[in-house]
Amino acid sequence: MSFLLVLLLLLVQAHSYAKAAQVVVLAQAGKPVTIPRKPWGKTENIHVNWEFNDTILISRNPTASSQKDVPLNWQGRISLTTDFSLHISNVTAIDFGIFKCDQHELVNSISDTYKLYQVTMxxxxxxxxxxxxxxxxxxxxxxxxxxxxxxxxxxxxxxxxxxxxxxxxxxxxxxxxxxxxxxxxxxxxxxxxxxxxxxxxxxxxxDLAPSSPDPIYAADSSSNFALPCSFSSKISWSLVNATGVKGGSWSFISADSSKSISPLLKLHPNPSPVWKIPNGTSSYLMESEVKNQDLSVKISKVSIMHRGQFTCSLDLKKKSLSQSVLVEVLQVISSAGKPIYEGSKLNLTCTLGHPMPPDLEVTWKAPTGSSLPNLSPHPTELSIPGVRLKDSGQWACELKKNATVLATATIRLKIEKAPVNTWLVVGIFVGLLVLILLAVIAVIIICRRRKVMKYTRRKRKFCCCKNPQPKGFYKT
Incomplete structure (x- = not known):
């Protein structure tokens, strides 16, 4: 009898876990949600069954090695977390309803009901x-x-x-x-x-990315130099086209003039976007397709004429968007013409066409075999008092900002031996002949003069008698 009483008490205790009030869970269609399991019993021993509209979705059995099959329309979307809560990776419109979590441990059990409500954005x-x-x-x-x-x-x-x-x-x-x-x-x-x-x-x-306050730097004569123009965020062209793209253009204002040059390129949005040179014009910008929503283009070959502001414009149905970029062109100028003769003085100038900003610096690189004096910092104008044959080759000027190389301009020098002037040789030869001739004439004159002086000097003559008388006084 006492045994039956104890058993009855256990059953009463097991069923004393009344059904709790429905737990509200909010979710958004297309997004994940986790319906939390109420902590109960010893985790390693409990059996967990999750149901939806009285259909078992997924179970946890600590004594079974395999799980029951998940209903077809839930496969790949539901799983149990480490604490056996129900995780739905992608909520659909038909998932908003009543879920039940049954937990069993020996003769004890508990059941919790949840209702999933939709939040719509x-x-x-x-x-x-x-x-x-x-x-x-x-x-x-x-x-x-x-x-x-x-x-x-x-x-x-x-x-x-x-x-x-x-x-x-x-x-x-x-x-x-x-x-x-x-x-x-x-x-x-x-x-x-x-x-x-x-x-x-x-x-x-x-929107187009904001224009950079800093210029971009190119080296004179560099090829395929990119002018950046892009959207402020990653976006497909189909979404851009949905705003009513009518066209676009690339234009230029020279640093030496405030007058804008007519469009260098025009955007043809359909069927696929492409930059093209306007009919009847020429352009130093290269035609190209718009790929990965990048509106950038390239200058075929940079020159100092490209110092100035380039503007990329996108014309939409409601408004126009634009992005500008300032281009600075680095150039190395030689003070000597061509050819450059050995021993002559040479000045090399690294310039942007205006005074160098204080936050920029230059570094000179000499060709192999040549050498630079110890310079700190390197000047924008490099002076070589007497060039040598080994100074021939490529000289480079690196433009830097905070040790970052912005651009590298180069110049190739060809040093030659000074040529011999033909007329100078003739003059020297004639001069030597004249000197020799004068020397010969001088020698002749001196010789003749000596000869004349020799013959013009008179000598005493004595009379030679056949029978000379002895010296003394004679009576006549």
Whole structure:
């Protein structure tokens, strides 16, 4: 009798776990959700069955090595978490209903019921920079009345926004949006005890990336130099085209003039976007297809004539978008003409066509076999007092900012031996002949003079008698 009483008490205890009130769970179609299992019993011993509309979805049996098959329309979408909660990876419209979690441990059991309510976020067409943004977040009325949630809005710019509410519907308006508002907007719904749903919608904003305040640098005579132009965010061309693309252009304003040059390229959006040179004109920009939504183009060969501002424009049905880039061209100028003779003085100047900004510096690179004096820092003008044959070759000037090389301009020098002047040789030869002739004439004159002086000098003559008388006094 006592045994039966104990058994009855155990049964009463087992069934004393009354059905708890229905637990509200909010979810968004197309997004994941986890329905939490109520902690109960010893985790390693409990049997767990998850049901939907009285159909078993998935089970956990600590003594079985295999699991029951998941219903076909749930396969690949549901799984158990480490604590045996039910995880749905992709909620569909037919999933909003009643779920039940049955837990068993020996003769004890517990059953919890959950109801999944839908939260709906507005979906938007593609917006343009400068448009007004309107969003809505609506909670199923029955679920809303049960939990009375609190809602706030989170933007892709990491800011919190306060909207308006009308019963179970929450709205948000943001005027004059820009590229920073492109991305996922979250309607954060907090309800129940530590329950949170982040309902989400993706807002697509078409805008070109902002123009860089810094110029880009190119070397004179460099080839295929890219001029950047892109959208502020990754977006497909079909979405861009949905805004009503009419065309686009690339134009140029020279640094030496404020006058804009007529379009160098024009955008043909259909059937696939391509940059083309306008009919009857020539352009140093290269025709190209628009790939991966990149509107960049290339200069075929850079020259100092390309110093200035290039502007990329995209013409839409409602407005035009533009992005500008300032191009600086680095050039090395030689003070000597061609050819350059050995021993002559040479100045090399590394220039942008205007005084070098203080945050930029240059580094000279001499050709193999040549050498540079110890310079710190390197000047923009390099002076070589007497060039040598081994100075021939390519000289390079690197333009740097914070040790980063921005551009490298080069110049090739050809040093030659100074040629011998023919007339100079003739002059020297004639001069030597004249000197020799003068020397010969001088020698002749001197010789003749000596000869004349020799013969013109008179000598004493003595009379030779046949019978000379002896010296002394004679009487006549």
């Amino acid at each position: 507005s979906t938007l067409a593609v917006l343009l920079s400068g448009d007004d943004l309107s969003l809505s977040c609506e909670i199923n009325r029955e679920g809303f009345n049960l939990v009375r949630p609190t809602v706030r809005w989170l933007g892709p710019d990491d800011k919190t926004y306060q909207g308006q509410s009308t019963e179970n519907k929450y709205t948000l308006k943001v005027p004059k949006i820009s590229s920073i508002h492109h991305g996922n907007w979250i309607c954060e719904v907090q309800y129940g005890v530590n329950s949170l749903l982040n309902a989400m919608t993706n807002v697509v904003i078409v």
